[in-house]
Amino acid sequence: MSALCARALTLAIPGREAQALDIEITPGQVWGVLGPNGAGKTTLLHTLAGLKAPRAGNVYLDEQPLSTLARRDVARRLGLVFQERVDGFPATVFETVMMGRHPYLSLFQHETPGDSERVEAALAAFDLAGFEQRLVSSLSGGERQRVALATLVVQDPGVWLLDEPTNHLDLHHQSAAMALLSERAAHGRTVMMCLHDVNLAARWCSHALLLHSNGDVQAGPTDDVLGLEALERLYDQPLSTAEIDGVAVFMPRHDHDPHRARRQA
Template structure:
């Protein structure tokens, strides 16, 4: 599903949070969003999801304005995993993941074996299949994050939005979740804290003080000059001798 944003902006109490952001993500591609804390990454994701209404500009899915879609249509097309999403309800891990199927259910299309299969596969994909009957309140932050990602997967969206999905995860699960996302045939926009992880995206957008200051291939966007100007750090580019992957070493 193609995603387009034109001159997207959002402000509150006369304070501008996001300024005239325009971007385009082709179907099945992954756009990574990076930037300092408070640069507008989460706000941009919430605008792309339809949770926030833009002060200016528009969002399009397959060239159709997001604003014209019903809430059900939006839920069938977009899955959003936020940094902090919690519940006080007494539910199990399986219950939480099953909620992702809600937009697709109706009197004509009740829950069936196919839905059970999707839930089981999603739990397995994020390594939570052995936790399916665990109560939500007993989960760690990382386990909750993986459950949220499983819920998004069973939603079968055309657009997947992830706000720092590896937050709270140990290194093993960080790598497994990012590998899973890279294999999906869904258009993805992901806010990433780790700049080396951003190198694996198809393209990267750099936000700074609410402005999209650069967007393009990671190796071009995450340049020495850009990292110094935006993040205030120096960087040395290295090559991993095992797989030839380009990695960055940061210094003051």
């Protein structure tokens, strides 16, 4: 049974035709969406979340047409971490992360002690214990990103959509975030994330979706899709590859790099 499915889905990207996308994402899978700037990665996530209408085709959540579901019902099943966020009103870290429980509460229902325990556990998972009463507006970019991830953990929907989840994070918190997403997938969640770092996708994702600037699409298991030739075409960039701890690693190759020549001199 698919958790999220796109059938003949064409993204509404101004000035460009895109190949119709047919993709079925099942519980336990971690998908990495890769592509150059402007290829439509964010548009894809917003379309899959029902925030942007497609040019054609349909999205299905738990095999039901997304367009027929109430937004509260969608919020219980699907969560989205945006690439950029705007503070609409002053709120503490605790209040912000608690918003992840709001889809499960009725209009006049108050949060329970169990909800508070979920928030505290999520904050601890992202090294935010002690930040509860800090205003989100006072945080650094990386701290805000961890708050957004903690909010999604508290929401705990079946489908997790994330736009650049490692944005602003240092190496330690990048690794911790990716490990947590992988662990959630292992417990039956479905994860799809847009990434700029090919190596994060190679290390942590079971499947990859490549969006090309000309509208072409490639999708499949990571080992099948993330090949040197395919990635060089995707980014129009020569690459070198090696294997570290059994995982392919890709690096840009600059055959005429003057800095490299100086270091070798």
